[in-house]
Amino acid sequence: MSGSANRPVRRRTFVLGTAAAAGSAALAGPLAETASAAAFGWSDDGSHYVVDTGANLVFKVSKSNGDLTSLVYRGTECQGYGGMNSHIESGLGSSTVTITQSGSTILVSVSYGTLRHYYAARSGENNVYLWTNKADTSVSATRYILRVKAGLFRNDEPDSYTYAPTTIEASDVFAKSDGQTRSKHYSKLRVTDYDYIGWTTGSVGLWIVRSNHEKASGGPFYRSLLRHQSADGGGLYEILYYGQNQTEAQRFGLQGPYVIAFTDGGAPSSALFPGTLTTSWADPLGISGYVGASGRGRVAGVGISGRNTSYAYTVGLANSAAQYWGSARSSDGYFAIGGVLPGTYTLTVFKGEFAVYTASATVSAGTTTTLNSIAIPSSNDPSNASALWRIGDWNGSPSGFKNADLMTYAHPSDVRAASWTGNVVIGSGSETSAFPCYLWKDVNSGLIVYFRLTAAQAAAAHTLRIGVTTAYANGRPQVVVNDTWTSAIPSPPTQPGTRSLTNGSYRGNNNTFTYSVPASAWLTDTGAYNTLKIYVVSGSGSTGYLSAGTSIDAIDLLA
DSSP states (O other): OOGGGGSOOOTTSBOOOOOOSTTOOOOOOOBSOOOOOOOSEEEEOSSEEEEEOSSSEEEEEETTTOOEEEEEETTEEOBOBTTBOBEETTOOOSOEEEEEEETTEEEEEEEETTEEEEEEEETTOSEEEEEEEEOSTTSOOOEEEEEEETTSOOOOSTTBOTTOOEEEETTTEEEOTTSOEEETTOOOOOGGGOSEEEEEOSSOEEEEEOOOOTTSSSOTTOOOOOEEEETTEEEEEEESSOSTTOOSOOOOEEEEEEEEEEESSSOOOGGGSTTTOOOGGGGGGOOTTOOOGGGOEEEEESOEESOOTTSOEEEEEEOSSOEEEEEOOTTTOOEEEEEEOSEEEEEEEEETTEEEEEEEEEEOTTOEEEEOOEEOOGGGSGGGSOEEEEEEOSSSSOTTSBTTTGGGSSOTTOTTSOOSOOOEETTSSOHHHHSBSEEETTTTTTEEEEEOOOHHHHTSOEEEEEEEEEEETTOEEEEEETTTEEOOOOOOOOOOSSOOTTTTOOOSOOEEEEEEEOGGGSOSOTTSOEEEEEEEEOSOBOSGGGBSEEEEEEEEEEO
16 A cells, blocks of 8 residues: 555545455545434525435535535535536536425436436435436537545555556556556456446445446447546546447437445445346436336346357347346356346347357337247357367457456556567467467567478468457458468458557457468478468557557467
C-alpha cells in the first residue's frame, strides 16, 4: 500500500483503507461521525429535490439539469470532485425535473429532449435505483458516472492512476515509477464476469450494481471501463453504450435499473444483482419504456450436445432491440434465460467466446420457449479438424498465449510483460505460451514458427489457418513459407475502429484467415525445419503499440 494512504483524515470522512476491486478484501476503517436517520420522504430546497431514504442515505437531485449533486451516507458527503456532479455522460443541461411519491417509493424523473432518466428511493434502503431511456442519437448518453470525493476510498488497482504520474498513451494510460501501467480502461472484467463494481474501506462500501444490459451492446464478453481512481477522486460507471471497441450497433430504449448501493463494508446484497433483482414495486410508476415481469418471456434449452467439456459454454440472445445471455450447465448443456422482451432473436452458442452454433428463437410475453436439445455440428468447432500442429485452441480468445492474461489490465509496455519478440518451435512443448497474444506491424511482425514435416506431409498441399479476435488499424496476417512462397494480402475483416489492444480488450469480431499452401512450398528434407513467418500488414496505424495489430485466437496447419 502506498504511503499516501497515511494522509490525515478529516472529520466526517471515512478513514482510508486499501480500497479493493469488487469483492476484494480491504483494511477496516471506522466512520468518523454518524448522522441519525430521519423519516423517509422528500423536500424541495429551491434548487434541489432532497430525498431521505429513512435509513442512512440522503441524496439531492438538481431541479435544473437532473444531476446527482449530493450523496450523504451516515453524515458523510460522498458525491463529486473537481466541481463536477454525478450524471449521464457529461451532464444533460437544462431539463424538466419532477418528483412523485407512491407509498414507500420516491421517483425523481428527468426529461431532456427525447431522453428520460430516473432516480428511485425505497423506504429503509441505502440504495438509489436508476433507469435511463435513450430513444435516439439526439442525446449523447452513453454512460452514467458516479463521481466520488477524493480521500474516501483509495486503491492501487489496475484501473487506478493515483500513483501513476507518467502519461504513456493518449491522456488515459499512465505508468508508475516501477514500470507498471494504470488506466481507467483496465477493469480486467467482461460484462458477464461481474455484478457490481466499487470500493470498500472494510466498514463502508460504495458500489454500482450493474443492470442486465439488455439495451447495451457487445454481448456477454464486452469489456469497457468500470471504475477509476485518481488524486482528484474516483468514478464508478454504468456503461450504456461506449465508443471503445464496439462490435454492435447501438440499441435504444430503457436501460435499468442499475443501483448505487451503500453497505457496511461488505458486498451489496445479491438481491440487487441482474437476473435476481425484482422490481414489481416499479410497475405503477410510469417509467417510460418500462416492461414488468408479466410482459416478458423466457427461453429454456433441454441441453447441448457436441460440446468440448473442457470449456464453459454461454448461450446468447440478440436482436436490434435487446440482448441477453446465460450459462449452459456443464453436465448436459441445459440453459435458461429469463426476463426477455418479446421478439425474435438470434440464438448463439459460444464455446468460450467462439460462436459454434446459431439459430432463431421467438419469445412471447408470459411464456417459456422450450428448445429441443441443440446438437453442435462437429464442423462448427475448428478444434475438431485434424491438424499437423496447432498453437493455442479455438475458443475466441488469446488465452494461454504469452502475456494474454496481463493484457486485460495492463498496457503492452508494462514492465511485467514478457518480451513480445521471440520465435516458436513446434514440438517444444511451449508453443502457445511462447507465442505472443498480440502481433503488431511495428513491434513483432515477422515472427517465425519452426516445424518439421514427414515426407508424406511435405508431398501434399495443406491449409494454414490463423484465427484472430480483433484487430487495430486493419492489421491482418500475411504469411511467408520457407522464404519461397508468399501468401496474398487478405482483405481486412470488419473490426472496431478504436483502440483495443492497448486499453485492455481483445474482444472484437472473431475471424479466420485461411491460406492454401502448395506442396512446392515445403522442404523435402525431413530433418530440416520449415519456417512460417507471420507478418502484420496494413496501410493504417501509427507506430509502436499503436501500429496496426491483431489478437491471436489459434494457429494451425491442417492435415
